[in-house]
Amino acid sequence: MARVVVDVMLKPEILDPQGQAIAGACSRLGFDGIAQVRQGKRFEIEVEGEVDEARLADVRRLAETLLANTVIEDFEVRVES
Amino acid sequence: MARVVVDVMLKPEILDPQGQAIAGACSRLGFDGIAQVRQGKRFEIEVEGEVDEARLADVRRLAETLLANTVIEDFEVRVES
DSSP: OEEEEEEEEEOTTSOOHHHHHHHHHHHHTTOOSEEEEEEEEEEEEEESSOOOHHHHHHHHHHIIIIIOOTTTEEEEEEEEO | OEEEEEEEEEOTTSOOHHHHHHHHHHHHTTOOSEEEEEEEEEEEEEESSOOOHHHHHHHHHHIIIIIOOTTTEEEEEEEEO
């Protein structure tokens, strides 16, 4: 059993009001020196068997079709040891 | 400017219906061999200046009070280069 992690974040040019709200709350709560916060999603996928190139390509296709909206989001797939 | 990443995931013993729905959709869409999916949050925090131990402790406190609900969620803080 191996774990593949998919990180999905809004593209840099897309406004992130959630992140902005968090950044605003930071300064109100006294956490200084925080320039920007962006919020995204993290998926931990437990894959049966070995993770080879074909398997990773499958997960990438999965991320593209199901986990991320590629019009506004970027994603990154990596194997976690 | 440095980037600190905070990953927030539900604790292993907490049920994750979102993740279960995604795992169900995977098999319906023909992505086989996926044992489990868990969904969490990822925060990218741009911090002004250098990230030293004190700064990281600040971010950890921030994650604890604002980003994660530590009753049901675990979090991890790391510096991204």
